[in-house]
Ligand SMILES: CC[C@H](C(=O)O)C(=O)SCCNC(=O)CCNC(=O)[C@H](O)C(C)(C)COP(=O)(O)OP(=O)(O)OC[C@H]1O[C@@H](n2cnc3c(N)ncnc32)[C@H](O)[C@@H]1OP(=O)(O)O
């Protein structure tokens with residue numbers, strides 16, 4: 001596989017509303033999306049734009065959400081994952097598994113409407129990595 005651009009930095013938060021206010025007032029964020037739910041992934045999402053990438057604020061929709069588990073360990077929230085773009089998610093999965101990495105589950109549609117997968121943190125030095133198939137319409 002070929003590592004593509006950093007699409008977003010996933011940041012877990014107990015409150016998207018409070019986090020948006022912090023990014024706006026402390027960091028001067030101006031382009032802030034409308035929060036939306038992704039029930040299939042158990043998260044509520046809000047994108048904050050930076051010139052070269054996005055912050056993906058993610059809040060748990062329920063106790064079964066992976067973000068709920070993260071917040072139980074990190075109640076204030078914090079950096080959760082990095083998401084890189086790939087040209088072909090299936091080719092990337094084949095390369096990763098061929099190199100012994102653990103890909104978590106099957107590709108599913110992520111917050112940008114394209115297929116995503118996650119690589120287990122133990123394969124990436126403690127970093128949760130999301131791979132997102134780059135959108136074909138650009
Ligand atoms: C809508 C999709 C959206 C998008 O961009 O399109 C998103 O990004 S949604 C993001 C939320 N979804 C996910 O995170 C799905 C993938 N995550 C998982 O499958 C789990 O969270 C997993 C496997 C990373 C951790 O599972 P779990 O929390 O149940 O297990 P543990 O707590 O025992 O953790 C095992 C091991 O991993 C370490 N860990 C957990 N979370 C993270 C993290 N975010 N970053 C780094 N490391 C993490 C945890 O500390 C444990 O380490 P150990 O040394 O074994 O104690």
Ligand SMILES: [Co+2]
Pocket residue numbers: 008010056081083130
């Ligand atoms: Co993400």
